[in-house]
Structure formats: structure tokens, C-alpha cells
Amino acid sequence: LRPHIDEAENQAIWACWIGHSTVLIKLGKTWVLTDPVFADVVGLNILGMRIGPRRILPPAITLDEMPRPDIVLLSHAHMDHTDMWTLERLTEQWPGQIDLLTASNTLDVAGDMTWKSANEIDWGETTTIGDITIQALEVRHNGNRFPGEKCRSLGFHRTGRSYNGYEMEYLGARIVFGEIGRAHV
Numbered sequence: 001l002r003p004h005i006d007e008a009e010n011q012a013i014w015a016c017w018i019g020h021s022t023v024l025i026k027l028g029k030t031w032v033l034t035d036p037v038f039a040d041v042v043g044l045n046i047l048g049m050r051i052g053p054r055r056i057l058p059p060a061i062t063l064d065e066m067p068r069p070d071i072v073l074l075s076h077a078h079m080d081h082t083d084m085w086t087l088e089r090l091t092e093q094w095p096g097q098i099d100l101l102t103a104s105n106t107l108d109v110a111g112d113m114t115w116k117s118a119n120e121i122d123w124g125e126t127t128t129i130g131d132i133t134i135q136a137l138e139v140r141h142n143g144n145r146f147p148g149e150k151c152r153s154l155g156f157h158r159t160g161r162s163y164n165g166y167e168m169e170y171l172g173a174r175i176v177f178g179e180i181g182r183a184h185v
Contacts (some may be wrong), residue, residue: 003060011026012027013025013170013173015175017060018036018038018059018061020035020081021075022035022037027175030170032070033066033069033073034072034166035081035082037083038086040054040055041055042079042080043079045084045085063086063090068098071129072087074100074101076161077106077143084109096116099129100115102120104122105150106120107120123164136166137166143160143161144161
């Protein structure tokens with residue numbers, strides 16, 4: 001069963017799970033996309049080949065079927081949450097039109113792409129983009145992209161890669177997005 005995005009048009013709040021941690025959320029007229037992964041293989045690009053795990057199921061919708069996201073939320077830098085192939089496609093398709101929000105010490109992974117804005121947010125901090133108020137939440141996880149990197153869960157609180165959950169508020173309604181997993185790698 002495929003989602004019908006056109007049904008979201010008349011809804012104030014609407015959401016579609018696309019796969020893993022990728023969720024498309026409509027809040028008013030604003031589209032939020034969490035941890036976007038649309039690639040068949042998530043991992044490293046070595047000499048033009050993607051090396052890493054293959055997705056088990058295709059995404060519920062494709063990038064071509066999706067409306068332009070206004071906001072992309074990245075919870076942490078793991079490759080299955082911060083997929084470079086997908087982020088490159090998003091910024092190529094909609095250059096300078098998407099706001100990126102990511103966890104502390106992770107902006108270096110994708111911040112140099114053609115975003116409308118690209119910012120980090122830390123636990124307890126709040127920002128507003130359009131009509132949406134977003135607060136970063138502490139979750140139990142870890143944030144390193146590669147083994148051996150400094151990570152907040154390993155005690156590098158100021159310099160390690162962090163990891164967020166997010167609370168989005170729109171007209172009094174609140175939606176929480178967050179991954180909970182092991183605290184240590």
C-alpha cells in the first residue's frame with residue numbers, strides 16, 4: 001500500500017513513515033523530513049561505488065514523488081541517518097530551499113551543501129523555522145560516524161559528535177522524533 005501524499009493537502013498535521021528513521025511530516029504548510037535515506041546502499045562512496053549495507057525494503061515513496069521538504073532534521077551522524085547520497089540529491093533538486101538542523105558537532109558532515117540554512121542545535125535548545133518550534137532532546141544513543149571518533153556518549157561532551165531527538169510544536173500540537181538505542185558503540 002503506497003501513501004497518498006495528496007491526502008495530506010487538507011490536513012493540518014500528517015505523517016508518512018518512509019523507512020528506518022525517515023519520516024515525512026506535514027505541519028500546516030511546512031514539510032519536515034527526518035533522517036532522509038532514499039539510497040539503495042548506505043555507506044561510503046569509494047571510486048564511485050557505494051559500499052555498505054543494502055536496504056531491505058524500498059522507501060514508501062521516492063524522492064521524485066515527495067514534495068519539497070522545508071526542513072530536514074538529522075538526529076545523528078550515523079551513515080544510515082545522515083546519508084550523503086540522499087542529502088546531495090535533496091540539495092541538487094532544491095538548492096538553497098531547505099533548512100537543515102542537526103546535532104552538535106555534526107554540521108561538518110553535510111553543512112557545506114546548498115542549504116537555505118544549516119545549523120546545529122544542542123539538547124534543550126529551541127529554534128523556530130517558519131511556524132514550527134523545534135527543541136533538541138537528549139536521547140540515549142551515540143553519534144559517531146566512524147569507529148574511534150569522539151562521541152558525546154563516550155564522555156566527550158563538548159567536542160564529541162552528539163545525537164538528538166526533536167520535539168516539533170505547531171499550533172499547540174507536539175510531535176516527538178527520536179531514536180533510542182545503545183549508549184555506547
